[in-house]
Amino acid sequence: MIDIQTIDWNEVWKEKKATRSSPVRDSTIWNKRAPSxxxxSAKTVYAEAFVKIVNPKQSWTVFDMGCGAGTLATPFAKLCKAVTAADFSDTMLDILRKQCDKLKISNVKTIKASWEDDWSGAGIELHDVAIASRSLVVDDLRSAIMKVNGIARKRVYISTIVDDGPYDRQVFDAIGRELNMGPDYIYNYNLLYQMGIRANIDFITEKNRIYKNCYQLVESMQWMLGDMTLEEEEKFNDHLDKHLVCKAGWWMLDYEKETRWAVIWWDKN
Ligand SMILES: C[S@@+](CC[C@H](N)C(=O)[O-])C[C@H]1O[C@@H](n2cnc3c(N)ncnc32)[C@H](O)[C@@H]1O
Structure with a gap:
């Protein structure tokens, strides 16, 4: 009989992550991807749904690790006392600062930091609530969870993929490439359980995204695939010819592709 307490979920998570087929993403890649x-992100329901799950309090200070261009930092800044937004991508942080200027938001402090850095050395202090939204791209999940848990006084939220997350398996099948997304939320949840954290889970579901121009849609699909061989590119173009449609000026795929995210959260006590 398997006793789940004897399974080292951090090791299982690492093994599964090693099988992941998508390209490695360092800060250079995130810098490049930041504008799109x-x-x-601004066009999806994710931020609104996340905020609804959290139901933020005006008195809170919030730490947002791997904040990106401010998908959550911006709405939380409007609803809470202050937000500290950290990311290792300069371009993401630049876009966030510009967005804050545009929206006249003055309670967001940006910090360039990675998961691996010494956070207190980087000026990251205790906050009421810590968030790591779709940003737990780390080598050691247990250490990252301990770090984000340690920075929160009241509550922690992490979010991650369910199944394939935003990746479109039909495209991978079409170009003849295997898709392995590595560990999804259930690994995080089991690890938390093993760490003594009895977490809650909510899910966010996004329907197919639609785009004003077809290049954006194609770009969003190319991002999943990274570099393609000539043969893969031909098959990719065939897939687009078959499935890319324009309705009332909006570009979309003619099949349903749901993206699900798990928002896992717990109170500190
Ligand atoms: C998918 S985006 C998520 C952004 C935002 N939190 C959201 O939910 O829309 C992942 C973010 O994590 C950042 N990131 C990835 N690995 C990181 C690391 N090791 N240290 C700091 N930030 C990292 C990327 O630069 C990127 O901005």
Whole structure:
């Protein structure tokens, strides 16, 4: 009989992560992707749904690790006392600062830091609530969770993929490439359980995204695939020919692709 307490979920998570087929993402890659990521994130229901799950309090100070271009930092700044937004991508932080200027938001402090840095050395202090939204891209999940848990006084929220997350398996099948997304939320949840944290889970579901121009849609799909061989590119173009449609000026795929995220959260006590 398998006793789940004897399984080292951090090791299982690492083993599963090693099988992941998508490209490695360092800060250079995130810098490059930042403008389109910011634009696309602003159009999804994710931020609104996340805020609804959290139901933020005006008195809170919030730490947002791997904040990106401010998908959550901006709405939380409007609802809470202050937000500290950290990321290792300069371009993401630049876009966030510009967005705050544009929206006249003055309670967001940005810090360039990675998961691996010494956070107190980087000026990251205790906050009421800590968030790591879709940003737990780390080598050691247990250490990252301990770090984000240690920075929160009241509550922690992490979010991650369910199944394939935003990746479109049909595209991978079409170009003849295997898709392995590595560990999804259930690994995080089991690890938390093993760490003595009895967490709650909510889910966010996004329907197919639609785009004003077809290049944005194609770009959002190319991002999943990284570099393609000539043969893969041909198959990718065939897939687009078959499935890319324009309705009332909006570009979309002619099949349903749901993206699900798990928001896992717990109170500190
Ligand atoms: C998918 S985006 C998520 C952004 C935002 N939190 C959201 O939910 O829209 C992942 C973010 O994590 C950042 N990131 C990835 N690995 C990181 C690391 N090791 N240290 C700090 N930030 C990292 C990336 O630069 C990127 O901005």
């Amino acid at each position: 990521f910011a634009e696309n």
